Amino acid sequence: MKLFVALIIMxxxxxxxxxxDTPIETEQTWKGKGFTxxxxxxxxxxxxxxxxxxxxxxxxxxxxxxxxxxxxxxxxQVYGIGGQFGPKGSLCDQRNYQYPWKDNYCEKRxxxxxxxxxxxxHQGVDIRAKDxxxxxxxxxxxxxxxxxxxxxxxxxxRGKSGRTYRYLHLNSRSLKVYRGQRVWRGQKIGLVxxxxxxxxxxxxxxxxxxxxxxxxxxxxxxxxxxxSSLIQAYKRLLKGRP
Amino acid sequence: xxRLLLFTIFFISSLSSESGILDIKWPKPNxxxxxxxxxxxxxxxKGINNTKLPVxxxxxxxxxxxxxxxxxxxxxxxxxxxxxxxFMVAGDKTFQxxxxxxxxxxxxMMKPSPLTFTQEEGIMSTxxxxxxxxxxLSVECEDPKIDKRCKEEKFLRNLYNRLIMVxxxx
Numbered sequence: 001m002k003l004f005v006a007l008i009i010m011x012x013x014x015x016x017x018x019x020x021d022t023p024i025e026t027e028q029t030w031k032g033k034g035f036t037x038x039x040x041x042x043x044x045x046x047x048x049x050x051x052x053x054x055x056x057x058x059x060x061x062x063x064x065x066x067x068x069x070x071x072x073x074x075x076x077q078v079y080g081i082g083g084q085f086g087p088k089g090s091l092c093d094q095r096n097y098q099y100p101w102k103d104n105y106c107e108k109r110x111x112x113x114x115x116x117x118x119x120x121x122h123q124g125v126d127i128r129a130k131d132x133x134x135x136x137x138x139x140x141x142x143x144x145x146x147x148x149x150x151x152x153x154x155x156x157x158r159g160k161s162g163r164t165y166r167y168l169h170l171n172s173r174s175l176k177v178y179r180g181q182r183v184w185r186g187q188k189i190g191l192v193x194x195x196x197x198x199x200x201x202x203x204x205x206x207x208x209x210x211x212x213x214x215x216x217x218x219x220x221x222x223x224x225x226x227x228s229s230l231i232q233a234y235k236r237l238l239k240g241r242p
Numbered sequence: 243x244x245r246l247l248l249f250t251i252f253f254i255s256s257l258s259s260e261s262g263i264l265d266i267k268w269p270k271p272n273x274x275x276x277x278x279x280x281x282x283x284x285x286x287x288k289g290i291n292n293t294k295l296p297v298x299x300x301x302x303x304x305x306x307x308x309x310x311x312x313x314x315x316x317x318x319x320x321x322x323x324x325x326x327x328x329f330m331v332a333g334d335k336t337f338q339x340x341x342x343x344x345x346x347x348x349x350x351m352m353k354p355s356p357l358t359f360t361q362e363e364g365i366m367s368t369x370x371x372x373x374x375x376x377x378x379l380s381v382e383c384e385d386p387k388i389d390k391r392c393k394e395e396k397f398l399r400n401l402y403n404r405l406i407m408v409x410x411x412x
Contacts, residue, residue: 111362114351123362148312148319151328151382154365158317162261162336168363180312196364198385206363212337212376215345218352219264219337221369221376
């Protein structure tokens with residue numbers, strides 16, 4: 001028993017003194033369909049920010065994947081090929097439409113984000129659909145709920161769980177829902193596009209999850225990491241049980 | 243690898259997917275609930291008829307008959323279609339995650355801080371807690387790059403300062 005305790009203390013001690021700032025490359029594979037993904041919080045490239053590496057907690061368990069069908073690709077719009085800070089090229093470059101997935105929650109942004117290191121970062125993840133075609137691929141409800149809000153380029157779904165899921169950049173003319181409409185899991189919401197009002201963005205779905213956390217007697221609404229929940233959801237989609 | 247494993251074990255063990263309803267500290271009668279001289283539009287009164295939390299909206303838009311109300315007993319979202327922008331106010335009394343106070347990361351996050359307005363994805367917004375309920379204000383613009391309502395906090399702060407309680411039942 002003493003030996004075991006000593007071993008644990010040694011492990012803790014070595015983990016504290018070890019100066020390994022760069023996370024280990026942990027590309028993970030998944031049997032079937034060739035789906036691979038980097039670990040949650042492992043941002044690529046590393047200069048794109050510091051994610052919540054090691055936080056594999058599934059904040060929104062059992063949600064449906066927000067795009068109607070696979071394949072889909074989570075990766076950076078800003079640091080990917082053709083992005084503002086990415087290698088030169090086209091946003092539609094095939095390399096942007098490949099596995100492995102790369103988390104981009106907490107990627108460098110000016111947004112206030114309590115769960116990101118430094119208090120700022122990207123509040124959700126960017127998802128590319130199967131290919132670069134504009135307004136061809138449907139985003140769908142991840143949970144049964146009600147559409148609470150539709151703006152110029154955003155749609156909010158409040159699920160039965162109380163979580164609020166936000167879909168950005170859908171083609172506003174393609175929306176299949178209205179404010180106050182009850183929707184079921186998997187119901188079509190709208191087509192993925194580059195809509196950001198009069199300002200255009202790249203063709204992708206920005207998806208985020210806002211939920212309330214309670215600590216002691218206090219509570220706060222925060223954008224929580226969606227990546228692990230989406231990996232779980234995507235695996236179900238690939239298995240044909242979305 | 244140890245670090246990853248230990249961090250993950252610690253993190254997961256300190257989270258709980260327990261969900262529920264927040265305790266509301268209702269304001270004293272006649273202090274927050276400002277009775278209107280003329281009745282609010284029916285779209286508002288009917289929309290929040292069953293809402294069991296204090297309902298706030300800015301007095302500026304309290305009589306806007308075109309407001310869109312989506313509400314239930316535990317939440318409300320009211321949006322106002324402005325010229326080339328949409329303003330939203332929402333309140334919610336549910337929680338999805340209960341975290342022990344031993345979790346220093348979340349404990350730190352809960353410390354009172356000044357109201358902050360942030361522009362994310364071109365949308366200006368703020369979150370705050372009042373009476374134990376979580377509220378959100380946001381404004382989304384057709385042209386977020388040039389519209390000052392979405393670039394500067396002044397517009398939203400002004401609306402925040404004009405919030406009045408228009409309903410909600412215990």
